[in-house]
Amino acid sequence: MDDYGVPLGESERAFRDEVRAFLDRAMVDFADRRTRSSLDGMREWQRRLHEAGLATVGWPVEFGGRAASAVEQLVFATEMARAGAPEPINRSAINQLGPTIIQWGTPEQQAYSLPRILSGEDVWCQGFSEPDAGSDLASLRTRAVVDGDDLVVNGQKIWTSKAHYANRIYILVRTDPDAPKHDGITYLLVDLHSPGIDIRPIRQIAGSAEFSEVFFSDVRVPLANVVGPMHQGWRVANSTLGYERVGQSRTHRIERRLGMVVRLAAETSVDGVPRIADPRVRTRLVEFAARVEALRFIASRATAAGVLGRAPGPEASLAKLLTSEVDQEMATFGLDLAGRAGVLVTGSPGAAKGGAVAQGYLVMRAATLGAGTSEIQRNVIGEKLLGLPRSDG
Amino acid sequence: MTESLVDLAESLAAVEATRATAAQVLREQWAPARLRAMLDEETPGWAPDLWVRAVGLGWPDLLVAEADGGGGGTTAQLAGIAEEVGRAAASIPFVPAAVAAWCGGPSGPLRTVAFSEPGGSDDALPSARARAAGGGVVLTGTKAFVPYGSAAQSFVTSAVREDSGAPVLCTVDADADGVTVTALRALDAAPLADVAFDEVRVDAAAVLVDGPEARRILDGARARLAVGWAAELVGVAAAVHDAATEYARHRVAFGRPIGAFQAIKHRLVDLRGDIEVARALVGRAAQAIERDASDADAMVALAAFWAGERLRAVPEGAIQVFGGIGYTWEHDAHLYLRRAAVLRALLPPPEVTTEVALAALVAPR
CATH class of the missing domain: 2.40.110.10 (Butyryl-CoA Dehydrogenase, subunit A, domain 2)
Known part of the structure; x- marks a missing residue:
């Protein structure tokens, strides 16, 4: 499990150990899923991170960050995702607003806002x-x-x-x-x-x-x-807008969902025959596994490129589209695998995965809508990567 | 940079350099038009002149250790050259010859692998039999769909020993007594053949590996073969996709370039996505083979599965983008379609790759 897709140097291993030690201490209080996703939980998590100097590892040191290298950021994101750590309440401000203020803000804006983002005082x-x-x-x-x-x-x-x-x-x-x-x-x-x-x-x-x-x-x-x-403002916003953090953290979600559909296929049956014995089901599972594994490799390659100071390959620009589509398809397939129990919601007797299958099916409709619909993604990829003419004129 | 990052940068640079050289050689000495001309011939065709150049560059011995007189290359480099061969639609036996050399040491005359058997999934133990005789073996059995089988001068082939039930790998000359080569005619003019061995004497020196090692080498050879074919198929798909994309930029219909229509644009984006997934899986499988990782079989299976199931659709889709011109003999699109169809048939079938991949998926990690 130490494989981040890139090799770690000595200081990076030390950083990993620090993050793991923090997680071992801090996660004790966040074992409960409801705590992790609650407002107070996210607020408290932000405070703990800030105390440990881990609220933002990527920012420059003078603004409260640690000027972490690309590898350290990857280590941080991967360890957090593996531990199932909560989201800090100001995640988007840390990833997007903060870097914008650091790049464009006045000294007054920086002095006032940046510390309050990190502490969670401002949400x-x-x-x-x-x-x-x-x-x-x-x-x-x-x-x-x-x-x-x-x-x-x-x-x-x-x-x-x-x-x-x-x-x-x-x-x-x-x-x-x-x-x-x-x-x-x-x-x-x-x-x-x-x-x-x-x-x-x-x-x-x-x-x-x-x-x-x-x-x-x-x-x-x-x-x-x-x-x-x-x-x-368009230029200001674009300096950080759509800046998707490349790293394995983004593929953890689809890896988890793949595990879920494989388990569902193994655990559910029709007339006593496990669904996973159905060749159609087996084919679908392997199709999902292939895409998830490829996206994992693409993410680690993009990180390696960043570490080596190279531009990411063209495959990185396809990753968002491919990730959201496979995620949505797996959620839908999960509903199919769960059969009747799949349409039962939280609180109902017999609901698959306590209602998470039904909930996931609904929620994942957003995967192909948010941060640019899949249609827009295809237009952008078609125009930027393939060099095809614009569709609107 | 830390030491290990230097290694990473060097290994990436090595693959890029290998690819760049291969691309240049293929550009200089091959054009898809030659494949079209071969399709009009009575007999299967390939490019011995280009192969001579490839041999001179050490391609067939890429995977042989430097200490044994080979190139000491990696599976990622194998995939890199194979992708360029596919991109050029070049008719040379790079993948099977390189895998044959990995099994049997540096090559001389053209040598290919003869593993697959009639009706077999290629994943089981061979049904060909080897009987011990005077230090060597006597070989009987039939191999099917042997790549470059009617062009090769020798075969690296597999059999099971009658005495121990263990596999054995050996080299057999194509003109040895008891060897019958039946040339096949394939969609892409490739010199495929069925090869029958009837009481063929193989002396001790030609037995490459015997005993417990043999199964490991046979599996390793099949894995490299699958990754090589998948990589070649990636190249075929990438080349025809590039051509269709270029065409969509310029071909005007209804007053605008057809690439401005989302039906065309989105189709090309989706096909490109399938290609990138395949390329990533090939890279991942090559890495796993190189590291002798426990998940190597599963990664090879995923790469073979995806390339086989998705990439033949790329030339199919490209022909749709080209429209009528893509249906003509003079256009190159059908050359890629033909090559893709044959490469898919050379890959292990989805029934097999699905099972290997699933075994790893459901196993507790």
């Missing part, structure tokens, strides 16, 4: 998507107009996660409506408790509400909260 959500600007994000219409020392914001954001408990939000707003659509956008930090903000949860197909709509009516935000140059 951030992201407000980029809008009802008419999802895959086509640059079509966003939320307006902000300068008035004295403030910007006055009006509009609506959607698919904002964590909005119901966060206290801060980073948004993209249109500040120059006459400029071409990519050129009139500004990146803005907003106090979510400002007057004029209204948050309405969106109930999703599985019944819960992890996302919200956020409405802005004449919300005043100090100009000092603009990150990077005015009207240059």
Whole structure:
């Protein structure tokens, strides 16, 4: 299990041991699944990480990080995933907002915001998507107009996660409506408790509400909260947007789901014949295993390329599409394997995996929608990797 | 960089250098048009002139240890050259000759592997029999679908010893008494053959491996063969996919390049995804073989399964993108389709690879 796909040097082994020692100590209090996924659990986890100096290993040292190498980041992400560690409450702020402020922020923004991200004192959500600007994000219409020392914001954001408990939000707003659509956008930090903000949860197909709509009516935000140059927010956001951390951590989820469908196939039967004896089932399982194993290898190769200071190969740009599709297909196949028990939900007698199969089936509809639908992914790959002409003109 | 990172960088660089050389040689001395010309001949065809060059470059002896006079190369390098051979649709026996040399040491005249048997899945013990005789053996049995079987001057073949029931590997000359070679005619003009051995005398020096080692070598040879064929199939698929993509950039219909239509664009993206998965699995299997890893059999099975089940669809899909022009004799697309179909038939069948892969999946880790 020590194989990260890249060899470890001495200091990297020491770092791995430090992370493992931390996990051994800290995970004792997070053994319960509900604790791990609860709000208080994620908050507490963030605090523990911060105390141990592990809230962000990738940031530069002067901003509270450890300037970890690509290999160390891989080690960190892999160990966390293997231990089943909770998500720190500010994961997206650590991965996306923090690096943006480090690159573009004023010294005041850096001094104020960065420590509060790491400690979890501020909890951030992201407000980029809008009802008419999802895959086509640059079509966003939320307006902000300068008035004295403030910007006055009006509009609506959607698919904002964590909005119901966060206290801060980073948004993209249109500040120059006459400029071409990519050129009139500004990146803005907003106090979510400002007057004029209204948050309405969106109930999703599985019944819960992890996302919200956020409405802005004449919300005043100090100009000092603009990150990077005015009207240059598209460039600012793109410096970290879509920056998917490459590493084995991303494939842990599909590895786990593969294990789950294999177990389901072995444990379920029809008229006494285990489903795994069915040649069609066997073929599907091997198809899944092939894709999961390939994605694992692609991730480790991309990491190795990063470690060696090379650009990742073309296969890395396909990884998101392939990962989300195999994940969704496995969840669907899990429902098929579980048969009648698959459609029973949590709390019902006889529900497969305590209802997790049914829940997973519903939740995984999002895999091919979030962070760019699979159709958009195919367009982007077709245009960027294959050099095919754009589809819209 | 730490010591081990230097190793990693060097091994990646070695594979890239091998590939680059192979690509250049194949560009200089081979064109798919030659394959088209062979298809019009009465007899199977291949490229002895190109093979002479490949021998000069040490390709067949790539996997033989340097101490034994070989190239000391890795399975990843084997896959690298095989992919380039596939990309060029070159008619040379690189994969079977390299595996034959891995079993039997540096090669002279063309030597191939004759493992598979009629109706056999290639995974079981051979049904060919070897009877002990004066230090050597006497061989009887039939091998089927032998790659380059009608061109080779000798075969590395497998049998089971009548006395011990253990496998034995030996070299047999194609013109030895009791050897009958029946040439087959394949979709890609390749010189495949069925080879029958009837009381063929094999002297002690030609018995390559005997006893407990023989099973390990036979399995290792089959694994390298499968990875090599899968890699060649990756190259075939990649070449025809590149060509179809290039065509989609420029061919105009309804006032725009057809690659702007999502039906075409998304098809090409999906096929590329299948190719990248195959290439990754080949790389993973090659690494596992090299490390003698416990999951090597499963990784080889996954690579063979995916390449066999998915990659023939790449030339099929490419012909759809080319449209009518892709259905003509003069267009290269059918050359890749033919080669892909034959390579798929050379790979172990999905019934076998599925079982090997699943055995590892359900085993407690």
